[in-house]
Amino acid sequence: MDINMAEQRVKELHDTLNKYSYEYYVMDQPSVPDSEYDRLLKELNEIEEKFPELRTPDSPTQRVGGAVLDAFQKIRHDTPMLSLGNAFNEADLRDFDRRVEQLVGHSSYSYVCELKIDGLAVALKYEDGLFIQGATRGDGTTGEDITANLKTIHSIPLRLKKPLTMEVRGEAFMPKQSFIALNAIRDEKGEEPFANPRNAAAGSLRQLDPRIAASRNLDIFLYGIANPGPLGIAAHSEGLNLLDSLGFKTNKERRVCKTIEEVIAYVKEQSDKRTKLPYEIDGIVIKVDSLDQQDELGFTAKSPRWATAFKFPAEEVVTKLTGITLSVGRTGVVTPTALLQPVRVAGTTVGRASLHNEDLIREKDIRIGDMVVVKKAGDIIPEVVSVLVDRRTGEEEEFHMPDHCPECESELVRLEEEVALRCINPQCPAQIREGMTHFVSRNAMNIEGLGEKVIAQLYREKLITDVADLYTLSKEELVKLERMGEKSADNLLAAIEASKQNSLERLLFGLGIRHVGAKAAKTLAMEFGTMDRLKEVSEEELTAIHEIGGKMADAVVLYFDQPEVAELIGKLKASGVKMAYDGPIRTILAEGESPFAGKTVVLTGKLAQLTRNEAKERIEALGGTVTGSVSKKTDLVVAGEEAGSKLEKAEKLGIDVWDEQRLMDELTK
Template sequence: MTDSEAKSRAEVLRALIEKANHDYYDLHSPTVGDRDYDMWERELLQLEEEFSFLKTDSSPVRRVSGGLQEGFKKVRHDPPMQSLDKTHAKGELVEFDSFIGKSVSGFSYVIEPKVDGVSLSLKYSDRVLVTAATRGNGAVGDDITANVLTIGSIPRRLPPTAPAELEVRGEAYMTREGFLALNARQADDGLEEFANPRNACAGSLKQLDPKVTASRPLDVVIYNAGGVGCDGFSSHTEMINAFAEWGFPTTPWIKKAANIDEVFSAIDELEKLRHTFQFEIDGAVIKINERKFYNVLGATAHGPRWARAYKYAPERAETVVEDITVQVGRTGILTPVAELKSVFLAGSTISRSTLHNEDQILRQDIRIGDHVWIVKAGDVIPAVDSVITEKRTGSERIFKMPSKCPVCGGEVHREEGEVALRCINPGCRAQLCRRLEHFASRNALDLKALGERVADALVNSGLVKDVLDLFSLELSTLENLDLAEGSAEDSRSEKIKECELPGLFSKPVRKFGRNAQNLLKALEESRSLPLHRWLYAMGIAGIGVSAAKEIALAHEKFTDLPGSSVLKNVLENDLKKGKERLILPIKVEAAKSLLAFFESEYGQRFLARMESLSINPMSEKKNPPASSGPLSGAGCVLTGSLSRPRQEYAALIEKAGGIVQSSVTSKTKYLIAGENVGATKTEKAKKLGTIVIDEARLIEMLSGK
């Protein structure tokens, strides 16, 4: 390659990397995969080494990537917050091991999960947290102290055993369960959903209003020292143990290795466990355990020479977009869905994937007939990662969102500031079906006998035109309900109509039968459920489980909500500035939505119907949990793989008087350890005086044994 060719190629690579950095760090919307990005970085680095005239301090491979945002004070990092050199090949780890062996002797390794989150620095003065900052460009980051103070697992004050002046560094992340719940709220509100937990975490930390951050399920893992307070530790593992004793959340899994073969065993073991953590990991971090060698080995402009990040191959699969259909949600939002050729990925068969909204389809240029790569966002949600454009034949079809609701034929509208189209017909059958499902969900009225098929049948038969019609149903009518009634969304795809041959395949009659009695019993029991369950069941935009609980605690009964002075005070407080503005538990959006609901024509009818049915849910503050419950006042943390959903156990723990926490602190009484829990997490818990129990013991305690 000539100098001219090298210069030209370097310019192309720099442009690609800078564009990718902007999309990833500033827009929180990555447009290239990790492997492609790492390949570009490596190629540019090799070019700059081979053609020295190409080296510049401004090169993206010789500085840390990451954006700074307007509206935040700037914090200078000393020493800089560097990133790690990455590799996808074990052969390169052998070269790394050889380099270390030629430089020092008597060393060992330590292996930890590479958390896919947002890097943070926490500084303490007189053992009090004074500054929290993002990595930014490595030299300067954004001051996000107010936002970080809302993360409950981060200690505000350190114990006397900790240094008075201390800086630690780590990774903030959003839990997988929290990510799913947040995206569900975003979808309900017509807002753009986050692509993955890392993007959701970054967006949450960069909020100018700490109340928004406080509403997001964030946590941290502290894994490194900063510029002060940690010089006395001889090894990395000794330092991590000290962090845990001082109250910091640390990695739940860590392994020592005496040689490179043990390193390989550890990273293979970690890869098998990657889906068991509550955070996403995209690789393993391999470090020299003995800290005395860090200065000897030094660092490049990009990162330390004593550590490497080994990136796991992305779990993805190739498939074909056979069609794009449109489903209608309970708030009227029209969501395009990719109907995929079935493919197995990460433990399950995938045949559908949400495409979120029309803007997303245009951004990714997804067409019917395209070959695509799919991944699992948060290791849970199937998502179209990218289009394999080189496989296009010209027969692919561009998709356009419908101008009418595909179910009811009603008008659709796009609100200002929203990314989604909505069906604005209040009588839309699809919306009612999904509202019924929400009304019956576990966190709402928990009507186990009322699932998707039953909801569709109730609506399509004309028995239910509003959720409160459920309370007027009679046993004989329900028993004879035909569950073979077509789905409210049958008209969403012409493919369904094409497959119906009159007289050839008649639908079998399937009666609701004995389940009718179970549903009526559950409906009767739901009358006495606490206010927050009813508030959530109503499905009002902006009122999730947490918001419903906060609102319920501020009121005594359902009939106190219309025109509530508490809610009006929340809106008035939002207009105040500076010190006059209070940080209130009830969010402005929730207060605004609830007041607007009761002022609407439908809200007035709903209120009147509740009164006619003699349903007036009371707040739990009028009937607090018994102080003699088996877990009364006990802080509980759930970790590892459990046989039942965590949400279910959390509800049972709260019912028994316990307090569910996101991570182990000095206030945690019980750590409920499922399968595949790292020894580090249980050891940390024991050092803090926490009692470690298994799932079987929890079940015994919940039953009062």
């Protein structure tokens, strides 16, 4: 076979194998036995071995898993992957409908109802029809590149039926049968079984060896297009139909509902069918169908106003409360936890449940030895709902919180207006360990490989006494730890070194300043730019910022006034940890000092010179506010290429419209 014959045969095999794969994995209607698919795949692989130049990224042979990765690369999403607001009952659904009606006026509207697949949200990018990149949702703004693992999912097309450039979003999941089979294999090997299909899917897609993901029989349902405007579709339901036509797998249980009554009927119907499905679902997603109306409804800071997720009621079970143990958190709060006779709840075995504080124990009259009702809040966090008082035997024991810290024996205090008991000893070992675990967590310094157990080991061996000591660890010290080989030590040291380049907001959040969450840390970093500037800031300067309240301002000033904090930051700086914000520093401007000061701005269409996030950050740094929808309150619309309905609406309302060049001119003045 010469190169020309080989090229022709490769094309034929691509077409045939893709057809068989689509029939089997997407349509669930195989037309040939597995042996025929395997025979043709083997033939294609042999030709590619002989003519490597014919092996393309979209070849069916590329689904089996390639080389092992060293680490996952971070990817910033062009359009954020926002979470949805929740509805837990019929009243919540009617409230959602009322809000939609108020915001869209008397215009008619309809909803698309879809099953909420219990898996891992992912984003897939295609360029000229070719699958080029796949990422996890991550924190909604930044995810991880898991392209190699996603290629192993056969229901993801490596090449679309049309040469479109687009980004789609979906939920990767593990079917129930695959989950049962996987846990059976793990049980045979003496390995810990996965708790549920969602954890199994997430764990599979975050393996550095794609061959592991390939062996797990994962699947996916696509549920949306990231930027549907340029594709000329007017409704979410049209977008799902387009995905079908391009070769994607969508969930056929979806339904367009014209009224909230139809939505409620659909929810009840699917709730009854839930256990019979071949995959896990944990609710129903309800979206306004019209894309123009979605734009009109816009977003809150965390979620779209045009969608909600109905969560199925939590499963409740009865078990015995055998004891109560105490833990000390990073802020010193002492939390009681119920020890339970292990019981299956919503798909996992539960042996512990948080009791929050002593007041809750008194309020519910919880005693050691009680038979209690347990559920998972939001199908995730186990909690004790109530006590079955009529099943008491008289042998149950009342529980009283101690006067002293269970970890360091310091006296516990209850601060004014708080129900929690706290240990206020700054040298409490439990608080130090918990603080370090928070420091290395994903939303803080994001040091992979430094979990709770490794932190505890390092602290126990006196290799670290504070977070700054992490940056002085050596390979010789690490390899002496239990289960820490040379490669693991190298990877951990590389992750620690990489974290030195994190932007200031991650460091601020990681330091665990009271009342300062991830969002507030970003605000402080944007406002003041450097750690040196922030250390000197006054309470008055802080409260002048719209997002910062009195309690937070007081906590920030108090934190930086402590001598031990100054010493800690000095050690971090000496180790090379970055002390500055990566993005543009926000400038507090009076209206008129900048064309964006005090203005509400909407970005629409494709920008060539900046990403949407970069443009947003730079506009907000100059005093503007960037929102997602055009309304009478919008002051300015920046329209890139292929701007759609938002541009049309701006022109109808007489809103000032700039092209990208005008934006760049103003940003670079």
